[in-house]
Amino acid sequence: MAQLSQSELDQLLGGSMFELVPFNVAVIDREYNIVAGNGNFEEYFGNWRNRRCYEVCKRASQPCERCAMKETFEDGRMRVADETGVDRHGRTCHYAAHLVPLRDANQQITHVMAMKTDLTETRSWKREYDRLFERVPCPAFVIDRNYRLTQANDKFREIFGIPDGKFCYEVCKRRRSPCRSCTAALTFADGAEHVANEVGVHKDGSAAHYIVTSSPLLRGQQGVSHVIQMATDITEISQLERELQKTQDYYEALIYNSPAGIIAVDSSGDPKVVNPAARALLEWTAGQPPTAARLRQMLPEQFFASDAMLEGKLDLSEVPVCSAQQQHIPVRFSAVELRSGRRQLGRAAFMEDVREIKRLEQEKLDAERLAAVGQTVAGLAHTIKNLLMGLEGGMYMVDSGLSKGDASRITAGWQMLQRNFEKTTSLVKDFLSFAKGRLPELSPTDPNALARDIVALYVDAARLQGVELKLELGTEVKAAPLDAQGMETCITNLLSNGIDAAALRPEGGGKVILRTSEQAGDLLFEVVDNGGGMDWEVSGKVFTTFFTTKGNKGTGLGLLTTRKIVQEHGGRIDVESTPGEGATFLIRLSRERLQAIANSASGPANSSHGVMG
Numbered sequence: 001m002a003q004l005s006q007s008e009l010d011q012l013l014g015g016s017m018f019e020l021v022p023f024n025v026a027v028i029d030r031e032y033n034i035v036a037g038n039g040n041f042e043e044y045f046g047n048w049r050n051r052r053c054y055e056v057c058k059r060a061s062q063p064c065e066r067c068a069m070k071e072t073f074e075d076g077r078m079r080v081a082d083e084t085g086v087d088r089h090g091r092t093c094h095y096a097a098h099l100v101p102l103r104d105a106n107q108q109i110t111h112v113m114a115m116k117t118d119l120t121e122t123r124s125w126k127r128e129y130d131r132l133f134e135r136v137p138c139p140a141f142v143i144d145r146n147y148r149l150t151q152a153n154d155k156f157r158e159i160f161g162i163p164d165g166k167f168c169y170e171v172c173k174r175r176r177s178p179c180r181s182c183t184a185a186l187t188f189a190d191g192a193e194h195v196a197n198e199v200g201v202h203k204d205g206s207a208a209h210y211i212v213t214s215s216p217l218l219r220g221q222q223g224v225s226h227v228i229q230m231a232t233d234i235t236e237i238s239q240l241e242r243e244l245q246k247t248q249d250y251y252e253a254l255i256y257n258s259p260a261g262i263i264a265v266d267s268s269g270d271p272k273v274v275n276p277a278a279r280a281l282l283e284w285t286a287g288q289p290p291t292a293a294r295l296r297q298m299l300p301e302q303f304f305a306s307d308a309m310l311e312g313k314l315d316l317s318e319v320p321v322c323s324a325q326q327q328h329i330p331v332r333f334s335a336v337e338l339r340s341g342r343r344q345l346g347r348a349a350f351m352e353d354v355r356e357i358k359r360l361e362q363e364k365l366d367a368e369r370l371a372a373v374g375q376t377v378a379g380l381a382h383t384i385k386n387l388l389m390g391l392e393g394g395m396y397m398v399d400s401g402l403s404k405g406d407a408s409r410i411t412a413g414w415q416m417l418q419r420n421f422e423k424t425t426s427l428v429k430d431f432l433s434f435a436k437g438r439l440p441e442l443s444p445t446d447p448n449a450l451a452r453d454i455v456a457l458y459v460d461a462a463r464l465q466g467v468e469l470k471l472e473l474g475t476e477v478k479a480a481p482l483d484a485q486g487m488e489t490c491i492t493n494l495l496s497n498g499i500d501a502a503a504l505r506p507e508g509g510g511k512v513i514l515r516t517s518e519q520a521g522d523l524l525f526e527v528v529d530n531g532g533g534m535d536w537e538v539s540g541k542v543f544t545t546f547f548t549t550k551g552n553k554g555t556g557l558g559l560l561t562t563r564k565i566v567q568e569h570g571g572r573i574d575v576e577s578t579p580g581e582g583a584t585f586l587i588r589l590s591r592e593r594l595q596a597i598a599n600s601a602s603g604p605a606n607s608s609h610g611v612m613g
Helices: 006-013 039-045 053-057 068-075 120-135 154-160 168-173 183-190 235-257 276-281 292-298 355-404 407-434 447-464 484-503 558-568 591-602
Strands: 024-029 034-037 079-086 092-103 109-118 140-144 149-152 194-201 207-220 223-233 261-266 271-274 313-322 328-340 343-353 443-445 467-472 480-482 510-519 522-529 572-578 582-590
Touching (some): 034 039, 183 194, 183 223, 261 276, 292 313, 313 591, 447 467, 447 484, 447 510, 447 522, 484 510, 522 591, 558 572
Antiparallel strands (some): 024 109, 140 149, 140 223, 194 207, 207 223, 328 343, 510 522, 522 582
């Protein structure tokens, strides 16, 4: 076959255009000899003259086993081949060879023009892209315009399974048709990036929550041909959000339905929570919660004081709050600081209306007084009946002695009348003391000073009876609202009984102890003696009306009077005794009830924000 002349070849190659093309161009004959090469070709592969193509481009000694150029010589078709060769510096290179057949005047293929585009850097970038695509820490996948998965990384396969050329909606959502709202469809339509919150299915069948970002990847004649999507799995976050919402709903329901008034303020004092119970308690009917300034007028000042809350807590057993109608309402008030780590968020107050409790306490006190009066009246009637029987017996003896002229009978009858008259006189005096109808006059009193004064009065009298009277004062005891005169009567009765009991010890060594102490918010007075003691049956009767162990020396009203005074203070008195080991009488006064009685007596205008002592 005839070869093209140089002029024909130059004409065919377009003269100077051969040198101007921006890629490597060489012309090769059927013997694989390079007959022409532009400057780019020579610069890339080196000297080509009088050499074959496989020697220049591949550094090989014989033609390639699969030669795309040979196929072009045979079928005359243009083709593109992806080749690997060696450049002029001996480095491996990658290039795309566009092979174009060249024909002579008889349309015979005499040469092939090879246009080679360097892909070495492109291949390197592709390897980096593939590495990045596989290692990206979230599911990444590529889909075509038919929504078929063409590529997916390891994270995608780990979460959704192996795609195997399936449609994205089949693999990610177990659907049989495309999603109605599809970010990929939007990107295919406008070529822009789109983000959406999606719910799919993990490969194990569980729900998958993820945020997907769709971006255009490749473009074709019809616009975007492929879209890359990256998904951020937020399943655990969604579960946490649901749990957090559930917890928030739970606490909101507790706060909203709590019978206690709850108010929470931020660090600036502005209210953030005012539940219905707090609104009702404060008589607040406005749609908006009270302002910070208004709250300061309504709530106790300790709630806003920086140093009032010890260890982040505040507890006031009874304190008035001011309602929207300017009414002072007694409440049990407590507060806590709200913190997030070391950061202070604000404070929360809890209020319980104690008006009903105070009313019930007052009714209880009244009921206790009425019960005591009822017991007294019943006992008094029984005692008077016994005294009348004694008087009647004495009168009968006197009358019968007079009628018979029996002087001894008259004398015996008169003595009987005298004894019952004395008992009647003593009874009336004790009853008048017991039946005083006044309320206790409470005032700040030092319990230790009161006990010290009483012991000072009785210590000498006890010594004369061979009894040691001791005083043990609690160092933690603080002042309390007490009726000093009434409590003196109580303690005096207990000491007198204790001294009498201890003086009767056959072996001597009688001892009586008066103690004061504090226990769980209660003020305690304790009288202990080492006298003969009492059995269980007698211990159960000592506070009943007109019961006495002193025979004709007692009326039974001493301990009854003591119990009455203690009850008027809102407290109680208990006794523990063992025969032969003495007895212990314990007066227990609740400071909270003492304060309530004091506040009730002084009225709302004089009530304090705190508890005394």
